[in-house]
Amino acid sequence: MKRALSPRPWPAFVFFLVVAGLGPVLDSFWLSLLTLVFFYALMGLSWNLMMSAGLLSLGHALFLGLGAYTTAVLTASGGISPWLAIPAGTVISALAGSMIAWVGGRFSVRGVQFAVLTIAFAELVRVLFDNWNFVGGTGGFFLKAINPDTNRPLLTLRGGALFFYFAFLAITAAAYFLVQRLMASRWGFRWRAISEDEDAARALGVPALRSKVLAVAISAGLAGLGGGLFGLMQGSLFPDSTMRLQLSIEVLIAPIVGGLGSPFGSVMGAFFVVPLMEFANVLGQRTGYYGVNTLIYGIVILAVIAFLPHGIWPRVVQFVRSARPA
C-alpha cells in the first residue's frame, strides 16, 4: 500500500528544461515577458505556500521589497558580492516573516485579521522606507550603472535580458521543487491541517505556532530571494513601487487563477496572467482608451474564477486523468 502523494518530479523538470531551451531563440520582448512570468511564478509559489497554511498574505510586497533593498544596499553601498547580498536579503525577509507569523500566532490573530496584520506591517515598512534617507527615501535607491563591455554577469549578477531570463528561471524552478517537496512532507500536512482546523490539528500534536512561523519564513524568504534579483534587474528601487500595496495584490492573482494549494498551479497561473496583462496593455494602447487594459484583464480574471473556481491547473489535471483510462 504505497501511493504517490505528490506528482512525479520529472514532468515539471522537463517543462523547465524546455522553457530553458527556448531562451537563446527568443527575442528581447519575449525574454523580458517570460522573465516577468518567472518572477510572478516565484511570488505565486511563495504566496501560495503561506496560503496552504491558511495564512492569507496581503503584504507580500514587504518581503519582496526587503529582499530587493537589502541586496541593492549591500552591493551598492557596502560593496558586497551579490552572491552574499541576495542570501542576506533572503534571510532578512525570512526573519521579518517569522516575526509577523510569531506575533500573529502568539496573539491568535487568525483569518482575515491576520491578512490585515500583513497589510499593516507592509505599509508600516513602506512608510518607514519613504522617510529613510540612507536608502534614498521616496527619491529611490539606485545601483551604479554597469559597463556592459567589462561586466561579468556571473560576478555582478547583473546582465542582459538573457542573463535574467536564466537567473529567474533557475530560482523559480528551484523554488518550485522546494515547495513541492515541502508540501509532500510532514510540514505540508501540518500546514493543510492548520488551515482547516487549527484547534483539532493541535489536539493531534501539530505545533501550530512553529508550523506557521516556518511557513511564513520560507514564503517570505522566497519572496526576498526573488526581490533581491528583481532589484538587481531594475537597477533602481522606490518604496512606492517595490513595496506598494498593489504589488501585494498582483502577486496573488496568478496562484488563485492557477489553482490554490497547487505549486504547479502557481507556475501555470503566471504563464496565463502575465501575458494576459501584457496583451491587455498592448490592446489598450492600440485602441487609445484609457483603462481598457484593466477592463480586459479584470473580465478575463473574473471569467476564469467564475468558470474554473478551483483554478486552471487542477482542471487540466482532472481532464488529463479522465482522458486516460486509469
Next chain:
Amino acid sequence: MLQVRALTKAFRGLTAVRDVSFDVADNEIVALIGPNGAGKTTCFNVISGALKPTAGTVMLSGEIVAGLPPEQIAMKGLVRTFQIVRPMRTMTVLENAMIGAFARTADVSKAMDTAFRSIARVGLQNKADALAGNLTLPDRKMLELARAIAAGPRLLLLDEVMAGLRTAESDRIVDIIRSLKAEGMTVLLIEHIMRVVMALADRVVVLHHGEKLAEGKPSEIGADPKVIESYLGKRTKLA
C-alpha cells in the same frame, strides 16, 4: 497514568468545574458521566490543554501538564477526540489519520503505514482516498477515533464517540476500545449511553453541576441513590 487534583475552571462568574479530583490508573478505562452541563467536556478541555485551569492541576505519569499547550500534551501521549467531530474536510481519510501519525514520525511512508493501520482498525480502509468531508456521520466518528489512535497515545480521551451511532456501530467502537485496552492503552471517556458505560468502564466518575458527585465501580454507581436521583433516574435499567 492521570491524576486530576482539585481542578477548577471558571468562566467569568460561572464555575463550570469545581474542585474535581480523580485518577486514571495505567491500563484502566474510566467513564466520566453526568447530565448535560455537568462540566464533563470542560474537564476534557482543561486536561487536554485546550483551556487553562483556574485552579488545581493535572498530572500525566507524575508530570504536571496543566497549562501546557494542547500540542505538547498530545506529544506526551495524551490525545483527545472532539464530541462534535472535526475532520479536515478537504483532506482524505488517510491524510487525516496521517496528521495524527506525524506526531510520532517525520517519515512520510512510516506515517502512511501507521495511518493506514489505524483506519483499517476502525473499518475505513476502503475509504482511505475519500475526502473526509464526504463521509457519513458514523464514518466521521470512526475517523475521529482513527486519527487519535494514529497519534500513538498512551492515554486516550474520548468525548462521546458513540453519540448518534446505531447499536451495531457503537458495539464496534466498544470492541475497538477493548482491543486497545488489551494492548495496554488507558482510556478516559465521556459517555451518555449507560449500556456502554456498564460494559466498558472499570470505574465511573459522576459529575453534577461541575462537582464530583460519586466515583466507583459501574455496579456501585448504578446502585448509588445520589446518582440515581440526579442523573440516571429511577427507571433506568442497567446493562
